[in-house]
Amino acid sequence: MAGWVFSDNLHSWVPPDNGTLMAVAYSDDISVPRSDLERMEEPRKMSYPWFAVQVRSRYENLVTAHLSGMGYESFLPLYMCRRRWSDRFKEIESPLFPGYVFCRLNPLDRLPILMTPGVFVIVGIGKTPEPIDETEIAAIQAAVKSGLPSQPWPFVQIGQRVRIEHGPLYGLEGVLLDFRGRHRLVLSVTLLQRSIAVQVEDTWVRQIPQQVRLYTGPINTTVVNL
Numbered sequence: 001m002a003g004w005v006f007s008d009n010l011h012s013w014v015p016p017d018n019g020t021l022m023a024v025a026y027s028d029d030i031s032v033p034r035s036d037l038e039r040m041e042e043p044r045k046m047s048y049p050w051f052a053v054q055v056r057s058r059y060e061n062l063v064t065a066h067l068s069g070m071g072y073e074s075f076l077p078l079y080m081c082r083r084r085w086s087d088r089f090k091e092i093e094s095p096l097f098p099g100y101v102f103c104r105l106n107p108l109d110r111l112p113i114l115m116t117p118g119v120f121v122i123v124g125i126g127k128t129p130e131p132i133d134e135t136e137i138a139a140i141q142a143a144v145k146s147g148l149p150s151q152p153w154p155f156v157q158i159g160q161r162v163r164i165e166h167g168p169l170y171g172l173e174g175v176l177l178d179f180r181g182r183h184r185l186v187l188s189v190t191l192l193q194r195s196i197a198v199q200v201e202d203t204w205v206r207q208i209p210q211q212v213r214l215y216t217g218p219i220n221t222t223v224v225n226l
Contacts, residue, residue, distance in 0.1 A: 048104045049131030050075075052097075052123040052192055059118030060095045066116045067103055075102040075137065077144045077196070079151055096144075096152055096196045097189065102137060123191060132191050139172050139187045143198045153197035156186045162205040169200065176205055 055063045060076055067074040077096040082089050100123075105113060107129045110122055124130040143150055146168035159175035164185065175186040177197065183205065184197040 048106050050102050050134065050137045051105055051107070051129050051131055052189070053101045053103050053113060054099060054120040054123055055101055056118045056120065057099060060099070060101055063101050063116055063118045066118075067101070067113065070112060070116075072113070073104040075141065077102075077140050079144075079149075079196075081151070096140070096150065097192065097194055098152070100192060102132065107131075130191055132189060136187070136189050139174070140189070140196065142169060142172060143185075143187060143196065146198070149199040150196050153184075153186055153195040155188060155193045155195050157188070159186070161208045161210075163208055164200065164204050165206045166204040167201065169198065169204070173208065176200075176207075 053063065053067075064074045064076040078093040079096050080091050081094050082091055084090075103113065105122075107122075110129065113119060113122065122129040148168065156175050156177070159177060161173060162176040162185070164170055164172045164174075169185065172185070172187070174188075177184050177186055179197070183200050183202050185200045185205070186195050186197050188195040
């Protein structure tokens with residue numbers, strides 16, 4: 001790189017001034033990317049929200065490795081599933097949310113992530129990334145850490161809500177379902193409209209009473225003449 005100089009303004013190597021005019025343009029809706037060193041030296045007290053990064057099919061592990069290498073906190077929840085090969089069944093790790101990787105990031109400095117091979121988009125509303133509820137990510141992390149059997153599940157919002165009072169998922173809340181004679185706790189990521197189901201024991205759960213909404217409108221009275 002002989003004959004090149006480092007520009008503090010552009011944070012890159014540029015040719016020496018030889019009378020040639022040069023212009024550098026950046027995208028209007030994405031800030032100028034910083035170096036990996038600058039990103040990793042950010043104060044640890046700054047904890048950015050979790051976002052869902054949509055990636056190409058079967059690129060989940062590759063993208064997660066790239067993001068971790070750049071200093072991002074990433075999360076790829078996996079589960080063990082059986083796949084049939086030509087002559088046998090084999091247990092392999094697969095994503096609980098196929099096509100997505102979770103990452104803590106500064107939404108104003110997202111260009112490095114969007115330039116990562118295999119990344120499509122950061123999930124949001126329109127062009128604006130939308131953070132994921134911290135409690136939803138914490139629940140998924142607890143489920144993965146527990147080692148209990150889990151699997152992807154259709155998105156569920158309606159059902160009997162329960163709280164786990166015993167076992168490795170103590171304190172979590174979700175929807176309880178019965179499937180093939182076993183109890184499953186359904187945990188959801190609302191933004192993605194996707195869920196996972198974790199196998200639990202029936203003695204671990206306690207039903208959460210549904211709140212009764214009191215009617216506060218006008219009361220109609222009817223006078224009956226006898």
